[in-house]
Amino acid sequence: MRLLRLLPFILLLVLLHGCAKEKDFPEVQNYPIIRTLEVLPDSTGSTIRGEIVSLGNEPVTEYGFEYSAISNSKGVSRKIVGTTATTGEYEARLTDDLVKGYTYKIQAYAKHGQNITYGTALPFKSQSTAIPVIHSFSPKAAEDNRPVTIYGKNFGEESYLVKVTIGNAQATVMSVHRDSVIIRTPTVSYSGSFPLSMTVRGERITAPEAFEIIGPQITHLSASSGMPGDELIIYGNNLGYSYPGTYVAIGGKKANILSQTNTEIKVRVPKGTSSLYDQALTVAVYRGNKTATFPYSYTLESGFKVASSLPSATGVTQTRLPSFVADGKAFFFSFDRVISHTIASNLWKNEGMFPGIYRHNSIFERVGDKAYLIGGKNGNTYYGDVWEYDYRQNNWTRLKNLPLAVQNATSFVLNGKIYFFGGQNNSSNIKVWQYDPATETVVALSNFPASTSGGHTFESNGIVYAMDGIELWAYDAQQDSWSQKASLPGISFFTNTQAFTYQNEGYAIGQRDDYALYRYDAIKNEWTKVAWYPGCTSGVNFYGFASEDKLYIGTLGTCSSTLYSYEKR
Structure with a gap:
């Protein structure tokens, strides 16, 4: 009975609602009604169905589905189905951003104006994994x-x-x-x-x-060969690419970098060791932990060539080996014998035994068609005897003794007379002595400016120069005086230096540091490096001689028997 009494009021409310205008319910009309219907996972993806129930008053500009793993709600993916919507059901196939066994939530959406309307979120477990x-x-x-x-x-x-x-x-x-x-x-x-x-x-x-x-790359070099001190340009890519501390090595020897860009590096070719000269070396650029190599691309030239090998049968000792050149041969005195080297054929010969007491560190100089052996030592005994050697007949004649004993002196020949000084003797070791083979007499001259032992001399433009270590002194024969000239550069002071006269110029090579051969310019009073000795230099003494067209240098020791030739360029 009570329900019958309320029925007229219910009918009145329905009539009033049916007569309401749109402006009385604006929100209901602006927003679309969206439903998420179902998700159907399978082994290759998932099929999702949704529905647009009504569109509302604002145009729908995009619709589809949004989904994310439940474990990561911030990683939302969107599958757009369309941009112009109509009411009705729609579906999409999901294959991206799915991992098999992961649980996701998905909901239909529609974008309208600045707003997005969503349907109900449905969970599903993926049965497939999306391929990255x-x-x-x-x-x-x-x-x-x-x-x-x-x-x-x-x-x-x-x-x-x-x-x-x-x-x-x-x-x-x-x-x-x-x-x-x-x-x-x-x-x-x-x-x-x-x-x-x-x-x-x-x-x-x-x-x-x-x-x-990115790393350094070498494409080519500015030259395929050169000598220490030359400039070499290395071309390539990424040679200086935003990285400090680049360095360059040639045959493992570090080269000084003069300039550097990303495409080229200019370096100063380093001096080498005997094992590096006259063979193709690898050029390498090191930048950080990167290395670019140009294998066997650069030959480090010594300036020397192999001339011959000193045979062990000659019996040469490892001490000072004085020599002179005559008749196309070089003659050496070695302890108990004379050894010759025929320059044209590079043949060595043992000329015969010395008839006197065997000795080291003698003076052995040529005057005219004879040579003279003066002094020397054997053990702790110094000698002052003089011997004349006929190198053509290969025989010896003993002359009158000197009034003093001498060994390891520095000597030279000037105007048919033999000058010597320094070393050790029982008179003054700084006095210059002049020996005249024609009269077999000796005269004391002025003193040499310093105490010296085992020095060497050369001649340039008629002037005699003496090397005392790296120091150079010129002798004025008319004034019987000495004047100091430019010292040999770049070599430690305490070193033995071998000097040679070659084509009327002075050459010197030291037994330390870079073993470079220097040429002396008497007019400019300066030294210039012209070659680098390529042979073994460990615990050895230099010896050599000069012919008309070449300078020959070798070392005496157990590690090398090679004689090298240098030709002026």
Whole structure:
């Protein structure tokens, strides 16, 4: 009965509602009504169905589905179905950003104006995993330990499930997003172009283009050969690319960098050791942990050539080996014998035994068609005897003794007389003595400016020069006086120096430091490096001689028996 009494009031409310105008309910008319109907997962993806029940007054500009893993609500993906909506059901196929076994929530949506209206969220568990894809990366090239962003899709959100390699080297993964991964390039010792690959949840993919690991590259050199001190330009790429501390080596020897750009490096060719001369060496540019090599591309020239090998049968000792040149031969006195070297044929010969007491450190000088052996020592005994040697007949004649004993003196020939000084003797070791073979007499002259032992001399433009270590002194025969000239540069002071007269100029080579052959310019009073001795120099003494067209230098010792020739350029 009570229900019958309320029925007229209910009918009245229905009539009033049916007669209401649109302006009385604006919100109901502006927003569309959206429904999420169902999700159907399968082994290759998921099919989703939704419905637009009504559109409302604002135009729908986009509609589709939004979904995200329940474990990561911020990683929302959107599947757009259309941009012009009508009422009715719609569906879409999801294959991106899904991982098998993960639970997702999905809801239909419609965008209108500045607003989005959603349907009910439905959960579903994926039965498939989306295959990751790399579209591109930036930058395309980088040095070690630099950030690079990889663009694509289906990368997921878990960084521990993503690995990236460039070539065979693993990069550091900095962050992972569904459509991008940021890495830091690996530190490797090489450079070049290599494939960039990514493994996501066990799926391995490779970028469509290679990634370039930036490092130095050598393309060519300005010269294929040269000598120490020359300038060499190395051409290439990334030679100075934003990295300090670059250095260059030629045959393992560090070269001084004169200038450097990204495409070329100018260096000063370093001095070498005996094992590096006159063979093709590798040029290398070191920048950080990267190395660019140009193998066997540069020959470090010594300026010498192999002339002959001193045979052991000659019996040469490892001490001072005085010599002179006559009749196309070089003659050497060695302890107990004379040894000859025929210059044209490079043949060695033992000329015969010395008839006197065997000795070292004698004076052996040629005057005219005879040679003279003066003094020397055997053990602790010094000698003052004089012997004349006929090098054509190969015989000896003993002459009158000197009034003093002398050994290891410095000597030279001037105007048919033999001058000697220094060394050790039982008179003054700084007094200059003049010996006249014609009269077999000796005269004391002025003193040499310094105490010296085992010095050498050369002649240039009629003036005699004496080397005392690295110091050079010129002798004025008319005034019987000495004047100091330019010292040999770049060599330690305490060193034995061998000097030679070659084509009316002075040459000297020291037994330390870079073993360079120097030429003396008497007019300019300066020395110039012209060659580098390529033979063994360990614990040895230099010996040599000059012919008309070449200078010959060798070393006495157990490590080398090679005689080298130098020809003036």
